[in-house]
Amino acid sequence: MEIVVSGIRPTGNLHLGNYFGAVKGFLQMQNEYNCFFFIADWHSLTTHPHPDNIRNSVKTILAEYLACGVDPEKATIYLQSDVREIPELYLYLNMNAGIGELMRTTSFKDKARQQLHIDRVNTTEGDVEKEIFNENNKHSVSAGLLTYPTLMAADIIIHKAVKVPVGKDQEQNMEMARRFARRFNSTYGVECFPEPASFYYSSKAIKVPGLDGSGKMGKSEGNAIYLIDDEKTIKKKVMKAVTDAGPTQPNSVKPEPIANLFTMMEIVSTKDTFDFFNEKYNNCEIRYGDLKKQLAEDINKFCAPIRERILDIRSDEDYLAKVARIGAEKASESAAKTLREVREIIGFRG
């Protein structure tokens, strides 16, 4: 059976972006592949969370995975930090990763800007590099942030995965993972690691938009609708979505905030509902209030059963601990096997 790996950082609750970008793919793949789904708690250290926050968030994401239907009987579900072979492989990959290629990744530049407290709008990419080396800037960028893509590559190739269900925002990290796998093989003249491909359950990569005008839905974007949100919260968030005065010409191109509302509708509503509002838009008869009400209703319809299960599972600490323990054993066994091979290839005792 082909091997699949994917993970989510424990930075709070799962939102619709996580669900439709990643978890929905997990649910399909667990029936057909040998799946490893984990909680990327080492990756979350780039933002220096308090230990209590890590403990809580990890349990929350675990409960939310299970509530969504990720099944421990079918997939291996584990915490990244329980698999100690991963950082050893990360070390080997870092020995062959270039500082330049890591510094050029867009997510590094974005996050470095935040860590250095430099303005997003009025700075160029060159300014980020200059500031990194500026001894007078009292903030610094951590080496962990720079090597985020090598840790992600290690997560994936430690199980020799060939497919990785992720959202569109992970494309560049996936490109790096393939590059590091290839580089290991060519450095040592072996075919140890397959090149992992991104997996999308639909024909193209998914980007769940935010409803605040532009860009994607994300926790750090402050525009997330969470699976745990109740009906009132969902309604409030959706009714706040940015709109405009409406189209004045039939069949107008939708501006981004409006296109985002429709994208969201395409994701959570039925095709009939989508077509109905799309036609209204094209006839210049759209009433955004109605569209938003329908969208809020459909989001709630989708989230409600998951929300109930989250509340049940989250309170069963023994069950969560058991799932994590069994997952840790299975994931560690698979990782240890790869690492023995890697150590021998490099010239260490296997």
Ligand code: TYM
């Ligand atoms: P993270 O925690 O930011 O997001 C987890 C998953 O959710 C997807 N996602 C989205 N998809 C579509 N639209 C959105 N608005 C949206 N927001 C989030 C992400 O694409 C991702 O699939 N680096 C990873 C975690 C990671 C990982 C790995 C993933 C660490 N090691 C190995 C796969 C394999 C991350 O930060 O995801």
